[in-house]
Amino acid sequence: MTPRRALHPGFWLVFWRELGWLRRRPFLLVLTTASPLGLMALLTAVFSAGLATRLPIAVLDLDGSELSRTVIRTVDATPDVAVSQRVSDLGEGRALILSGRIHGLLLLPANLERDVTAGRRPEVVFFYNTQRLTAGNLALRGVSNAVPNVAAGIRISLRTAQGQPSEVAQPDLTPIPVQTHALFNPTLNYVHFLLAALLPSVLQVVVVTAAAYSVGLDVETPHRLHSLRRLGGGLWPAVAGKTLPYTLLFLMVLGLSDTVLFGVLGMPLRGDRGLLLLAALLFILACQFLGTLLALVLRPMGSAVSIATLLTAPAFGFMGIGFPRIGMSAFAHGWGAILPGTWFLTARIDQTIRGTPPALSARPLLILLAIAVGLAALLALRLESLRAERVLHEATP
């Protein structure tokens, strides 16, 4: 940055030159800061509600009795669903499901009240759309919480009315109630589950592609690589000086999105902050090494960026958040294991919502370290072979 420094080739010269580049090349700066922050902000806005509530369903009430109205009121009162429509036949309900305006249809059969009182066990039917798994399951949860509640209310009166002995009338509808505790995310909040994992996944794509691009700018021709080496006083300090500015920049981007996640959206931070920072550093370095390696192996630069995209853009599914890795085929499981994001997300979940003791959380961190070291070793091999090529090139005019 200053003329005095410019006289001494080395790590700092390349470091400051890179920062100068970022100032002079707005695209590079946008690509590494504004673009990931913008995408993260968009995802945060999408999931800002955290919980999906009052999903619309329709009711077909063929009974029109006091009991059927009680069922509808109880269903509508659950937080998960809202009775938005009354329909007069099944066809109308089906069309509403197909039009996407409702997530399910509750059918209350004719003579419901009469048959319940007579002990004939009439069925209440809930049709729900599981093509959209999330919404369908939430709607079912609301209805299946509400209907047994109404049933429980009529059960005891039913038994005593049948003239059964009182000790028969007393016990519960569900002899074995299950008290379910949702560990680590008691409110089943999508911000803590999905958004918290999506943000680093977006960053993974950005870091790998941006590293391939920024290094690509310097190595597109042997001549440029040569000048980079001279500026750095050797290939090693040159590559280090080239990498570090972006490491810091991406750490800041992640820090900013985490500030919103933990500070505004109430994501719990129960673990060790030092480990969380270490995991983030290893993750960003591993991604940078991967991008750098691609830029050094593949020419032209467009191919390096293409392959970087191909590796990272579909990575989210392999990292096992939506569909856990224990359910995957051997190939998908293995592919997920070599992605830095898989282990970063594991370590991150450990050190945020789970509050895992450090001793039990060592595995993802060690694997992340191994991936970073492995990529660095490949990078070293590639740099050495480039140097050898260069020497050979110079020796043979």
Add this chain to the structure above:
Amino acid sequence: MSGVLAVFRGEFRRIFALKPVFATLVLAVAIYAVFYPQPYLNEALRDVPIAVVDADNTLSSREMARRIDATPDIAVALVLPDLPSAEREVQARSIHGILVIPREFERDLLHGRSAPVALYADAGYFLMYQRLSGGVTAVARTFGAEVEATRLVALGVDPALALAAGDPMPLTAVALFNPQGGYATYVLPAALVLILQQTLLIGVGLLGTLPGARVAEASPVATVLGKLLAYLTLETAAVLLYLVVLPFSYGIPRLGPLWAILFVALPFVLAVAGLGLVVAAVFHRPLVVQLVFAAVGLPFFFLAGFAWPTESIPGAVHWIAQLVPSTTAIDALVRVSQLGAPLPLVRDQILVLWGLVAFYGTLAVLLEARRAERPILASP
């Protein structure tokens, strides 16, 4: 008209002649077709490992644990003496749930008293939580009902009445369109539409920024029409592969007829291609197109209101998201193709897509006209 055909022929040739374009529009489409679905192909999450902490240790409690282990959803991996040791195993990720059967479980059950059990399920992964709570609750309900009915019958109650007394108004849940709750069936129809969009967007963006994009003698309208025709021709094959062949080979149900799918896919492909032309005119450089669109796939997917319901997305965000063709197309194509919705029920979505075609098409013509006014610069 001859101008349109000349542009069409030239552009179609460029798709196969330019390496990066061919890699995006043909190779990447082929690779993603095989690669992307891999994590989901097992459809269901099975045998989620849990530990049982059985403080009762009776015939009934062991029977309960055995029945839970027998469900396809859950596997009892460990039997542990207390809750703290089980919690440690959860933290170590060797299990994802704990079932605690308290003392006096059998005694309460046989005396007709409520005999609760406690399930601690890992909600860090929603699918695991759902499998565990669903599986355990179902076993508890049937096992409990059996014990209860046996007891009532022993007391001299009529068996049919004993059942009715247990549950006077049973709820039957009928899962439509994806009755097994399969994950591939859920996620792939939407994801495949998004992959079509992203590859076409980057491909058209590259075609418009690589050398040779300008046809000097054609009018702006003819240029845009000819190019759109070329992309449409190529994407016909991609659409058939992604919306018909792939769902079939991955065993995903398809209720809609082919012609209806194509009827919705037509404005979708044209809208994406039009957006691609605008993108190319705005960004100028092929690398910029590649880099800008590398990371947008994930946000675009969740904007579509498919994995996360539209009702829960803030209104302003949803409104802006309409500018991205996949937002509307995923909804419309999944409903027509997987749900078998008749076309009148996706009329609004089709109109939005044609609106986007008109908007991006006009914008592309205007940008093309502006570009034609400037002298041809040597491409850098």
